[in-house]
Amino acid sequence: MTKFICPICKEPLFGDKSLKCSNDHCFDRSKSGYINLLSGKGGNHGDPKEMVLARKSFLDKEYYRPLRDDIANTAKDITPTDATVLDCGCGECYYTQRIAELLPNAHIMGIDVSKDAVNYGCKRNKEFDLAVASVYAMPVADSSVDTAVSIFAPCATQEFIRVLKPDGHLIMVIGGENHLWSLKKAVYDTPYKNETADYTMEGFEFVGKKEVKYSIDLNSAEDIKNLFSMTPYYHKTSQSDIAKLDNLTRLTTEIEFEILIYKKVSV
Ligand SMILES: C[S@@+](CC[C@H](N)C(=O)[O-])C[C@H]1O[C@@H](n2cnc3c(N)ncnc32)[C@H](O)[C@@H]1O
Ligand SMILES: [Zn+2]
Numbered sequence: 001m002t003k004f005i006c007p008i009c010k011e012p013l014f015g016d017k018s019l020k021c022s023n024d025h026c027f028d029r030s031k032s033g034y035i036n037l038l039s040g041k042g043g044n045h046g047d048p049k050e051m052v053l054a055r056k057s058f059l060d061k062e063y064y065r066p067l068r069d070d071i072a073n074t075a076k077d078i079t080p081t082d083a084t085v086l087d088c089g090c091g092e093c094y095y096t097q098r099i100a101e102l103l104p105n106a107h108i109m110g111i112d113v114s115k116d117a118v119n120y121g122c123k124r125n126k127e128f129d130l131a132v133a134s135v136y137a138m139p140v141a142d143s144s145v146d147t148a149v150s151i152f153a154p155c156a157t158q159e160f161i162r163v164l165k166p167d168g169h170l171i172m173v174i175g176g177e178n179h180l181w182s183l184k185k186a187v188y189d190t191p192y193k194n195e196t197a198d199y200t201m202e203g204f205e206f207v208g209k210k211e212v213k214y215s216i217d218l219n220s221a222e223d224i225k226n227l228f229s230m231t232p233y234y235h236k237t238s239q240s241d242i243a244k245l246d247n248l249t250r251l252t253t254e255i256e257f258e259i260l261i262y263k264k265v266s267v
Contacts, residue, residue, distance in 0.1 A: 046114030089153020176256030
């Protein structure tokens with residue numbers, strides 16, 4: 001059963017293959033299992049298929065397994081066992097899957113604006129309650145989520161506040177100062193370190209952070225390029241700089257993440 005609500009009138013949705021609200025707004029479930037609740041017309045949005053596949057290929061090789069495990073352990077520590085967990089910008093549900101494994105009685109929901117990403121998420125776990133939707137207009141009831149997760153996805157503070165229960169938590173993941181430093185040095189003549197974060201967020205109390213630091217050995221040009229294509233600066237980089245990676249088949253690079261934990265401030 002889905003916990004998503006009608007994006008038009010905000011009433012609950014009922015049904016299985018075809019979902020309806022009490023006002024007869026109707027939404028079909030895709031073959032793989034997600035519901036398209038994107039309000040407004042238009043084609044696909046968010047990450048295109050080639051980007052989704054590059055990320056999936058990289059993540060499935062478990063280079064980010066330590067991060068995945070730390071995120072899931074953090075979620076487990078702060079979430080009641082039978083909770084509702086919402087991954088906001090879930091991609092192909094690589095991290096969502098581990099959270100679900102550690103919280104087997106939780107109802108796991110995920111939202112992403114990319115149909116291709118959500119499609120692969122459904123294939124990863126058929127039990128997930130997944131929808132194509134924007135984090136800026138989530139088809140999720142007010143005060144219904146125990147833990148929201150936002151991993152390298154757009155930060156929709158007002159929506160996080162709205163959907164979280166009064167004592168709900170938000171987990172956000174960001175890159176640390178030296179994240180991918182050696183990869184950046186391979187691409188840019190003058191690389192910059194990541195800016196240090198300001199942890200304050202309106203409507204939330206900052207509970208604490210976990211740092212995840214290690215290094216990875218990449219042994220193929222494909223993995224190196226896939227990793228670079230996952231970075232936020234990929235689209236801002238010139239083709240000539242990206243081409244510097246063409247003949248690079250081995251690279252050891254720094255991994256530095258911060259897992260930030262927030263608690264909703266009750267008003
Ligand atoms: C860098 S990826 C991270 C995906 C996943 N959290 C992970 O770490 O594997 C960012 C994701 O945010 C999605 N996205 C971008 N804008 C969005 C929006 N407004 N609402 C929901 N998802 C969005 C993209 O489609 C993409 O899947
Ligand atoms: Zn409706």
